Amino acid sequence: MTLSWKKALTIARREFVTTVRRRGFLFTALGTPAYFALVMSISIGSSAHEARDVLRAFRSLGVVDSTGLFERAERSIDTSLKMDENPFAQNVEVRSFRIDVHFFEDMASADSALRTDEVSQVLVIPADYLETGRLRRYARKSSIFSSADRRPIASWLVGGLVAGRLDSLQAARAMRPTEQIQLYTLDKDGRFQYSDDRRDLLDFLLPFGFAMLLGLCITVGGQYLLYGVATEKESRILESILCNVSAEELLAGKLLGLGSSGLLLVAFWIALGIPFVGAAAIAVPVNLSPVVLVAAVCYFAFGYLFYASLMTGIGSITSNMREAQQFAVWFTFSNFAPFIVITMILSNPSGPLATGLSMFPPTAATTMLMRLTAPSSVVPGWQVLLSLVLLAGSSLLALMVSARVFRIGLLMYGKTPNLPEIIRWARRG
Amino acid sequence: MLEVREVTKNYDGRAVVNRVSFEVHPGEIFALLGPNGAGKTTLIRMITDILKPDSGVLLLDGRPVGGDRKRDIGYLPEERGLYRGDKVLETLAYFGQLKGLSSADARAAATGLLERVELGDWLQKQVQSLSKGMQQKVQLCTAMIGDPRVLILDEPFSGLDPVNVMLLEEILHERRAQGTTILLSTHQMNKVEQLCDRALMIHHGLMVLYGKVGELRRRYADYAVTVKLDSDAGVPADLPGVRDVSARDGGFNLTLESGTAPRDVLRALLDRGAGVESFALASLPLEDVFVKVVREGLGLDHGMSQAAAPIEDVAR
Numbered sequence: 001m002t003l004s005w006k007k008a009l010t011i012a013r014r015e016f017v018t019t020v021r022r023r024g025f026l027f028t029a030l031g032t033p034a035y036f037a038l039v040m041s042i043s044i045g046s047s048a049h050e051a052r053d054v055l056r057a058f059r060s061l062g063v064v065d066s067t068g069l070f071e072r073a074e075r076s077i078d079t080s081l082k083m084d085e086n087p088f089a090q091n092v093e094v095r096s097f098r099i100d101v102h103f104f105e106d107m108a109s110a111d112s113a114l115r116t117d118e119v120s121q122v123l124v125i126p127a128d129y130l131e132t133g134r135l136r137r138y139a140r141k142s143s144i145f146s147s148a149d150r151r152p153i154a155s156w157l158v159g160g161l162v163a164g165r166l167d168s169l170q171a172a173r174a175m176r177p178t179e180q181i182q183l184y185t186l187d188k189d190g191r192f193q194y195s196d197d198r199r200d201l202l203d204f205l206l207p208f209g210f211a212m213l214l215g216l217c218i219t220v221g222g223q224y225l226l227y228g229v230a231t232e233k234e235s236r237i238l239e240s241i242l243c244n245v246s247a248e249e250l251l252a253g254k255l256l257g258l259g260s261s262g263l264l265l266v267a268f269w270i271a272l273g274i275p276f277v278g279a280a281a282i283a284v285p286v287n288l289s290p291v292v293l294v295a296a297v298c299y300f301a302f303g304y305l306f307y308a309s310l311m312t313g314i315g316s317i318t319s320n321m322r323e324a325q326q327f328a329v330w331f332t333f334s335n336f337a338p339f340i341v342i343t344m345i346l347s348n349p350s351g352p353l354a355t356g357l358s359m360f361p362p363t364a365a366t367t368m369l370m371r372l373t374a375p376s377s378v379v380p381g382w383q384v385l386l387s388l389v390l391l392a393g394s395s396l397l398a399l400m401v402s403a404r405v406f407r408i409g410l411l412m413y414g415k416t417p418n419l420p421e422i423i424r425w426a427r428r429g
Numbered sequence: 430m431l432e433v434r435e436v437t438k439n440y441d442g443r444a445v446v447n448r449v450s451f452e453v454h455p456g457e458i459f460a461l462l463g464p465n466g467a468g469k470t471t472l473i474r475m476i477t478d479i480l481k482p483d484s485g486v487l488l489l490d491g492r493p494v495g496g497d498r499k500r501d502i503g504y505l506p507e508e509r510g511l512y513r514g515d516k517v518l519e520t521l522a523y524f525g526q527l528k529g530l531s532s533a534d535a536r537a538a539a540t541g542l543l544e545r546v547e548l549g550d551w552l553q554k555q556v557q558s559l560s561k562g563m564q565q566k567v568q569l570c571t572a573m574i575g576d577p578r579v580l581i582l583d584e585p586f587s588g589l590d591p592v593n594v595m596l597l598e599e600i601l602h603e604r605r606a607q608g609t610t611i612l613l614s615t616h617q618m619n620k621v622e623q624l625c626d627r628a629l630m631i632h633h634g635l636m637v638l639y640g641k642v643g644e645l646r647r648r649y650a651d652y653a654v655t656v657k658l659d660s661d662a663g664v665p666a667d668l669p670g671v672r673d674v675s676a677r678d679g680g681f682n683l684t685l686e687s688g689t690a691p692r693d694v695l696r697a698l699l700d701r702g703a704g705v706e707s708f709a710l711a712s713l714p715l716e717d718v719f720v721k722v723v724r725e726g727l728g729l730d731h732g733m734s735q736a737a738a739p740i741e742d743v744a745r
Contacts, residue, residue: 004497006529007527010523010526010527011527014523018512018514018515235510235511235512235513236506236508236509236510237510237511237512238510239474239479239504239506239508240504240505240506240509240510240524240568240571240572241527242477242479243477243478243479243499243502243503243504243506243572244499244500244524244527244528245499245527246478246495246499
């Protein structure tokens, strides 16, 4: 049958305009990044603040030394903390803290000092410390989320052990032996590249972000389609529309219009993120191959087609939006399933799990994007090609089946069909 | 002209429309009748190219319906709905564009139609702010926009108040005068008698009645005549060819024997000196015909084998 693109584009334009005009669209556009920003800032900021609060509260350390090894140890500990709420900021604030050290003859007096808040913590060094390494630390409370108070104690112990045996420089180095260590790792081109905390973070964030954007884009577009079909079916307007256009024209218009809405949303999010991405890119240069970008576009196109077709089918066989959502949630879940195992994928991007998921159509788009952007990952060209072919083939199959089910399901009201009935529709349509 | 020839549609091995044939001419209002579940909606969906027939053809001016010919058919379905959040004018203009009009032409046509149905003050209102009757009029406009050559209206009067029923009747007469082919599906038999030229009734997917509305009503009146006399003497006895006489509406209903010509009965009455004020072929209200056909299964035996046969053969 011939498809009138004029009609399909008329439908696409209406779907697009109606969707982006909705208050819900604006809420999603602004609310989603705001939510992520809030969660990220709370998560990163709170860990830095937790460490700061722990060190700020750690004003003094009581020591009960049964070994006598620490008589010459320093009577104060100087330590510092990087306040890296924004890991890609050019200038990181460093805060200094001083902890006074008080020696106690016995545990009873130290206990009393701790209870009266004369000291913040008490460190008990048993006589057999050298042989066993056993230590006891007493505090009024402990922080669940930060162990920032352990590092200065460790440094003080090292300093105490080497006091008088090493010069001050050696002693300082012994206390912080790996403070300035630099790690170099192989990049995709086989060159060793400096890898710091920021690079490590970026190595995670880049594939995560790319895959998340792709997943969101596919899901949002698919959800709009589900909503559009289910609500139109619910509103009983479809018969009037189908008198004027074919089911295929309606389907094509919806795929185009609602897919564009999803793309606009993601483009808006990217635009919002550019200032932050820009800052990160200045701090840690990123080289993204154009091939990856082309692959991302292909995976979006086929991934969207795949999920949108499924959502269309679901929307057309169910009677209302609530019922449609119950079916759709499983497909949405499969799109995001790779995020559950993202650490396994990124730590072994060429392993069987990552390779398998990137070939399996429902998870292919997000997984392959993770693999392609993962650090030091080199995905063979044939795997990308095979994955794309499988995804494209599945998408077209899903579209064909969905179009057949769509044509019949749209005008069926009441009972949701069972699987044999859906198969019959797919054959008959 | 709309032609439906030997059209059949099966669902799960059951024929819901079975070899149905009929034609509707330009400028004609044609009734499509049948009890619930008779197959009317399926038949309409095939005419509007929403469904494809398993066999048979549907032609509009000699060419198959569907494709680019969708613009020639306007349809008001029984299952109604509109985009509730959209403005009235936008909604209608959208349907105009789907009918192939440009954006500007669609808006102009939509404005004209909405003014015609007395909704000119509601163009910029949201559909959901309209009453049910108003929404129905908007929906009627969605069927009429683009001036389709065939207008199919499924229960167009339901939900309308008497004033709007009159308005709709006026519009139907206007469209008929313009040469539009109108196919009306309704259970309001008085409207069929009042508006329609011809009718088709289907039952269990089969054609059971097809012909002019007046003829259908007479055919099912048990082959009778109605007589009014100017005296109280009553109908003379022993009238040849008359099987039964009963009083009705201040006159008499004379059931005739098969083969008796009504004019012979009239002549016999006059010969016997009866003062005949009026003499007419009896006719049943269409509603009674409908009930009779559905309850008694009349015409069913003939429907499938003589689907396209003329009314005389099918009905009796």
